[in-house]
Every structure is written in C-alpha cells, then in structure tokens.
Amino acid sequence: MNYQETLNYLLEKLPMYQRIGEAAYTKNLDTTFALDKYFGCTHKQFKSVHIAGTNGKGSVAHGIASILQEAGYKVGLHTSPHYKDFRERIKINGAVVTKKFVVDFIDEHKDFLDDLKPSFFEITVMMAFEYFATNSIDIAIIETGMGGRLDSTNILEPELSVITNIDLDHTQFLGNTIEEIAEEKAGIIKQKVPVVLGTNNKEVVEIVNIVASEKESPVFIAPDKFIVKRISSSNKNSIKILKNKRSFLSTINLDLLGEYQLENIQTVIQSIIVLKKNYSIKKEDIQVGLSKIKKNTKIMGRWQILNNSPLTICDSGHNEAGIKVGMKQIKELKYKKLHFIFGLVQDKPIDKILDLLPTDAEYYFTQANIPRALDCDELQEKAKKIGLSGKSYKTVRLAYLKAKNNASINDLIYVGGSVFVVAEVL
Numbered sequence: 001m002n003y004q005e006t007l008n009y010l011l012e013k014l015p016m017y018q019r020i021g022e023a024a025y026t027k028n029l030d031t032t033f034a035l036d037k038y039f040g041c042t043h044k045q046f047k048s049v050h051i052a053g054t055n056g057k058g059s060v061a062h063g064i065a066s067i068l069q070e071a072g073y074k075v076g077l078h079t080s081p082h083y084k085d086f087r088e089r090i091k092i093n094g095a096v097v098t099k100k101f102v103v104d105f106i107d108e109h110k111d112f113l114d115d116l117k118p119s120f121f122e123i124t125v126m127m128a129f130e131y132f133a134t135n136s137i138d139i140a141i142i143e144t145g146m147g148g149r150l151d152s153t154n155i156l157e158p159e160l161s162v163i164t165n166i167d168l169d170h171t172q173f174l175g176n177t178i179e180e181i182a183e184e185k186a187g188i189i190k191q192k193v194p195v196v197l198g199t200n201n202k203e204v205v206e207i208v209n210i211v212a213s214e215k216e217s218p219v220f221i222a223p224d225k226f227i228v229k230r231i232s233s234s235n236k237n238s239i240k241i242l243k244n245k246r247s248f249l250s251t252i253n254l255d256l257l258g259e260y261q262l263e264n265i266q267t268v269i270q271s272i273i274v275l276k277k278n279y280s281i282k283k284e285d286i287q288v289g290l291s292k293i294k295k296n297t298k299i300m301g302r303w304q305i306l307n308n309s310p311l312t313i314c315d316s317g318h319n320e321a322g323i324k325v326g327m328k329q330i331k332e333l334k335y336k337k338l339h340f341i342f343g344l345v346q347d348k349p350i351d352k353i354l355d356l357l358p359t360d361a362e363y364y365f366t367q368a369n370i371p372r373a374l375d376c377d378e379l380q381e382k383a384k385k386i387g388l389s390g391k392s393y394k395t396v397r398l399a400y401l402k403a404k405n406n407a408s409i410n411d412l413i414y415v416g417g418s419v420f421v422v423a424e425v426l
Helices: 003-013 017-024 030-038 057-070 097-115 118-136 178-188 203-212 261-277 283-291 293-297 320-330 350-354 376-384 398-406 419-425
Strands: 047-052 075-078 091-094 137-143 158-162 194-198 219-221 228-230 237-243 246-254 305-307 311-314 336-341 360-367 392-395 410-418
Touching: 003 118, 003 178, 030 118, 030 305, 047 057, 047 178, 057 158, 057 283, 057 293, 057 311, 075 118, 091 118, 091 228, 097 118, 118 137, 158 178, 178 203, 178 311, 178 376, 194 203, 194 261, 219 261, 228 261, 228 293, 228 360, 237 261, 246 261, 246 283, 261 283, 283 293, 283 320, 293 392, 320 410, 336 398, 336 419, 360 376, 360 398, 376 392, 376 410, 398 410, 410 419
Parallel strands: 047 137, 047 158, 075 137, 158 194, 194 219, 311 410, 336 360, 336 410, 360 392
Antiparallel strands: 075 091, 228 237, 237 246, 305 311
16 A cells, blocks of 8 residues: 555544544553554553643643753654644654555554454554654653543553643543543553642542552642743743742743643643653753744644734634633734634534634634534534624635635634644644
C-alpha cells in the first residue's frame, strides 16, 4: 500500500472513536495487552510522562515537550486528535513520523491486525511506541485518548503522571459526576510514581490523594505552588510566573494565545520541576521552551489566529468547560460584528453548550465530515429556540467561505464547537 491507501485503512477500516463514537470505545485493555505482547513491550524501551485530564492535556504535553527539547533531549510526543495529517499524532522533536514508517508498519503487521481487529486508537498508540523505541528517544510525552484507567496508553510505566483538570465530558463512559470522572483519570497513577495535579478542586484533590496514597505516590498540586499572570496586550500572551508568591521567571512571551493556557502553564512548570530531579533542565530552558511551544512542537488549533483582517480565530474547546473559557476571552476582544462558525458532535450536552454562546453574533451552523457530527439543521433549530440567529451550512468549507464574504475588516470570525470543524478550516 502507498501512504494514502494506508491512511484509508487506518481511518476507515479500523473503528475510530472520533468518527463513529461509542462503537469504537473499548471497555477493557485486553486488546492493548495483546498488541503490547505482539510488539514486544516497546513502551519499556523509553522513559515517559503520562498525561490525562478533561481539558488542557494536549497543551500541557506540548509545553513539557518544548522545554525538554530546549534542554537538549530527544523527545517523543504522542497526542490526539490530528488536524491536517494523521502523522501529527506521532512526533520527535516536533517532526512528524515519516510516511515510510507508517506504511511499513501497517504493511508488516496488517495480517495480525486484521485478525485481532483493534481500534484506530489502539493501533496508533502501538505505532507511536514502536517509532519512539526504534528512534532511541530520551523521553516520550504521552497523552491519553479518553479517561485514563482503561485508556490504551495506560500500560506505560512512566516517570511522572500528570492530571491536568477534571470536568464533565464523555459522561456516558467515565461517569456522571466530577468524583467518578476523577477516579477514572486517577487510574493512570502508578506505584511510587509522582503525580502532578493541575487543579486544586476539592473533590478532585480528595480522589487523587486517596488513589495516590494507596500507590505510595507523592502528589504535587500545581496551582498551590505556581501562579501564572497575564501582563499582555490583546493578541500576545506576555506572562509572569510566581512560585510561592515570589517571582520565578522573567517575563515570557508565550506563543500560545489562549487565556486558558495560563492554567496549563502552571501544570507544565510543576511537571518540569518534578522532572528536574532526573533531568538537566535550566531555568533558561524553561523560559525559552515556553516562548517557543508552537515553534518547537507545531501545536495547532488552540486559540489560533488564521487571519488578522478581519481577525479570524479558531479554537478546539469542545466541551462545556472548554467553550466557556473561550467565550470569556471573546468578550475581551474589540470588534464590530461577530461571525460565529459553529458545529458540534452528537454526544455533547447540546443545550448546555448553546446556553454559553453569545447572543449578539451571526451564526453559521455547520457539521464536520464525520458520522458523529450533529446535523447542522438540527443544531440551528435548537439554537433558534434560545435566541441564537443564523443559517445552516452542510459543509464547514461553505460556512467558512460565507463568513469570510460577509465579514468586514473590523469584524471577528470565530471557528469552534468541535475539534473536527476546526480541523476542516485548518
């Protein structure tokens, strides 16, 4: 198979949660263990940091990776989903996995995979582990796909476990309360492996402390020690970092623009402080690494500016918590009229999310080209009932073109609601 044929096999033949939802969800690690045995437990050939959480885990993963790269380490990075190219999921020092490796990996193991019938995510995890082991990396930063306890990445034996935050998302799989979801995410905690927690939410801290105590694992609560403050103008993220209320680093110009990144940076910093016990990382590496996260890791889709005239922003916040912080930041921007390109997937709390959206916008309701997408006409009807006005467009491309045609130079175009809507615009 060539690369495109290989992609078709991965994206269409294997069950993919992002595309089809619950049918691709595996409720145990049996297939992962079978894959791991077949591939020779490649995850044991490199050191790792394992990251779970409701929001922010991708940004935290990229932030940690950027700093370690600046410190001179060869860093593997496995995140999901991808935006433009499948290969974004697997990187070493910001460079995506080669097409040849992807093709050769599937060609060599296709017969076994056809017999075992793993999910898309399960085989992608194994591909990442194989690539990192083959290339003799120093450390891998690995993001869970969903949850933690039953996630395919949870066979790792990491040096550090990170839980960014906990909120209500994927409740049909992870539980209907913060406590239930926290317990699932805390499933990544390993025996005597330190844990960094990116939130001081009382309920979450209590659950994590119980699990960590059973595992004899020390817990470091990032926001209790580090404070990140924004001191910037509207389109820059100049920040200062305080440790125990005292200055920790000089002013940093983040190349990530979302207001929500301040919380993520707290978690990144605390994670790096824990890793410093075993790695040579200078303050300068932290300073430069934070200022070059996009440059070093090629992260995309997080409060990303696509155009300045009119100002056009896309953001991958896709659940209540993520969309809420995005809407707060929109209020800080100056514009004449807001053009809002918006789509959701079917398994989100649609009414609750719609209640978070601004009423003074012109909406372009749309749907990503995946089976899991919510029909744009249905979305428009639900939005209309609460006073959100706009038209529906069957493709993201059409919605985006219409918004660009309608927007004047002083307007704001915002693209969001679903990672897959953002991906199609990108």
